[in-house]
Amino acid sequence: VKERILGKGYDAAIINLGGNVLTVGTKPNSDFWRIGVRDPRSETVTEMGILNLEDNSIVSSGVYERYFFEGDMRYHHILNPKTGYPEQNDIMSVSIVSKDSVDGDALSTTAFLMGLEKGLNYVESLKGIDAVFVMSDLSVYATSGLEGKFVIVNKDYTLK
Numbered sequence: 656v657k658e659r660i661l662g663k664g665y666d667a668a669i670i671n672l673g674g675n676v677l678t679v680g681t682k683p684n685s686d687f688w689r690i691g692v693r694d695p696r697s698e699t700v701t702e703m704g705i706l707n708l709e710d711n712s713i714v715s716s717g718v719y720e721r722y723f724f725e726g727d728m729r730y731h732h733i734l735n736p737k738t739g740y741p742e743q744n745d746i747m748s749v750s751i752v753s754k755d756s757v758d759g760d761a762l763s764t765t766a767f768l769m770g771l772e773k774g775l776n777y778v779e780s781l782k783g784i785d786a787v788f789v790m791s792d793l794s795v796y797a798t799s800g801l802e803g804k805f806v807i808v809n810k811d812y813t814l815k
Contacts, residue, residue, distance in 0.1 A: 714759030717748030
């Protein structure tokens with residue numbers, strides 16, 4: 656889609672394909688694109704933070720879509736390949752910022768399954784890839800490449 660937009664002579668666009676958002680260039684007024692990071696506790700699409708992006712993709716994986724409860728257990732769609740059951744850790748969502756959505760698609764699930772410490776360290780080791788981890792205790796961790804580009808807008812959350 657991006658190649659088609661660029662091929663038509665446009666140099667600024669936002670492409671939203673559900674859980675994958677791609678920004679092309681900057682907004683026509685040269686500002687960054689402001690992309691919301693969803694509050695995983697909300698039943699409606701409400702932001703807990705904002706990413707200021709330029710020519711980037713953001714892809715998120717989390718426990719807040721495609722799930723059901725049986726008793727007190729939330730069964731979501733991110734499965735641990737060793738157990739076959741939904742991964743049970745303290746992460747509610749992981750959002751990956753990268754140049755290409757295909758990278759973010761794979762890495763958001765991978766980082767989620769790795770857990771906070773390993774996932775954060777892994778993403779930090781990758782050139783041109785950044786992440787936002789939203790935890791069940793409402794703490795938020797962002798990789799160093801997002802410094803000055805990510806802002807929390809919901810006072811319930813705390814950036815660590």
